[in-house]
Amino acid sequence: MKAVALTRYLPVSDPESFLDVELPKPEPKGHDILVAVRAVAVNPVDVKMRAPKDKVEETPRVLGWDASGVVEAVGADVTLFQPGDAVYYAGDLTRSGSNQQYQLVDERIVGRKPKSLSFAEAAALPLTTITAYEAFFDRLGIDRDGADDGQSILIVGGAGGVGSIGIQLAKRAGLTVIATASRPETIAWVKELGADHVVSHREPLVAQVRALGFPHVDHIAIFNDMRHWDDAVELIRPQGGIVSIDNTDVPMPMAGMKTKAASLHWEFMFARPMHQTADMIEQHRLLSFVADEIDAGRLKTTLAEVLSPINAANLREAHRRIETGAAKGKIVIEGFAA
Numbered sequence: 001m002k003a004v005a006l007t008r009y010l011p012v013s014d015p016e017s018f019l020d021v022e023l024p025k026p027e028p029k030g031h032d033i034l035v036a037v038r039a040v041a042v043n044p045v046d047v048k049m050r051a052p053k054d055k056v057e058e059t060p061r062v063l064g065w066d067a068s069g070v071v072e073a074v075g076a077d078v079t080l081f082q083p084g085d086a087v088y089y090a091g092d093l094t095r096s097g098s099n100q101q102y103q104l105v106d107e108r109i110v111g112r113k114p115k116s117l118s119f120a121e122a123a124a125l126p127l128t129t130i131t132a133y134e135a136f137f138d139r140l141g142i143d144r145d146g147a148d149d150g151q152s153i154l155i156v157g158g159a160g161g162v163g164s165i166g167i168q169l170a171k172r173a174g175l176t177v178i179a180t181a182s183r184p185e186t187i188a189w190v191k192e193l194g195a196d197h198v199v200s201h202r203e204p205l206v207a208q209v210r211a212l213g214f215p216h217v218d219h220i221a222i223f224n225d226m227r228h229w230d231d232a233v234e235l236i237r238p239q240g241g242i243v244s245i246d247n248t249d250v251p252m253p254m255a256g257m258k259t260k261a262a263s264l265h266w267e268f269m270f271a272r273p274m275h276q277t278a279d280m281i282e283q284h285r286l287l288s289f290v291a292d293e294i295d296a297g298r299l300k301t302t303l304a305e306v307l308s309p310i311n312a313a314n315l316r317e318a319h320r321r322i323e324t325g326a327a328k329g330k331i332v333i334e335g336f337a338a
Contacts, residue, residue, distance in 0.1 A: 111287020
């Protein structure tokens with residue numbers, strides 16, 4: 001089967017940072033399904049995993065943790081899917097990724113593809129959807145179905161992949177959404193997705209949010225980096241919660257959190273599959289829930305651009321664009337060349 005892989009960790013400008021290779025087609029066992037991959041999306045985690053370092057892989061390593069496709073075959077213990085089913089999923093960081101024609105993935109972290117979306121539109125969603133959903137509803141404890149209607153949330157990094165679906169999920173839950181964006185096109189993007197207010201993450205956040213009439217906000221989601229930690233601590237309401245997805249070495253003073261009895265949560269959407277948690281199947285359930293919401297017209301894809309076909313050149317280009325930090329929504333690469 002065709003695949004895009006790496007053996008060395010090189011700058012994306014290097015033509016050998018990704019290679020077009022041929023690999024053996026895998027066979028599913030146990031709870032695994034074998035998916036014929038139709039489209040993949042590129043995320044910051046891909047860029048981090050490919051970052052230059054002094055390491056050489058003995059066998060080609062396939063990255064990619066966002067895909068949609070069709071079930072080709074199933075393992076003996078599979079009950080959720082059968083061959084021919086269209087699916088979407090993010091996968092497992094500890095296993096071979098989605099930048100290959102056929103991929104093994106555990107059925108419990110796979111959802112049915114939204115019927116109303118193309119494979120490219122569906123591939124834009126899984127990783128960021130799982131991240132935002134778990135951040136809001138599992139970590140912060142916001143009620144998915146509206147019991148917290150009227151509460152406020154500040155989403156730092158509103159125009160990125162996670163923020164783009166996060167805005168929609170927060171609005172569906174009845175929250176008032178303040179999103180950060182700094183360029184005309186990203187400001188327009190977050191407004192289109194439903195943000196009630198937009199502030200710039202390039203300017204001090206506290207003054208901007210309070211100028212909107214919010215002395216404090218009920219929830220804060222940091223979906224880019226921790227440079228705004230001090231502002232977040234100042235803005236969170238007493239007994240409120242902050243969730244972050246960032247790996248950081250930035251100092252995070254906790255005195256203000258303690259005196260507010262505020263909580264800090266970490267979201268890492270690969271935690272469930274990596275650690276084979278007892279509730280792994282929740283990712284199947286949440287992806288299927290979001291598929292229903294999309295098909296009902298209450299949520300929409302965050303796809304911004306499609307490249308084709310899935311090959312080393314297009315993976316390098318997608319990584320290059322992600323590295324600029326200026327992307328809005330998601331970049332998807334579709335189809336393997338014949």
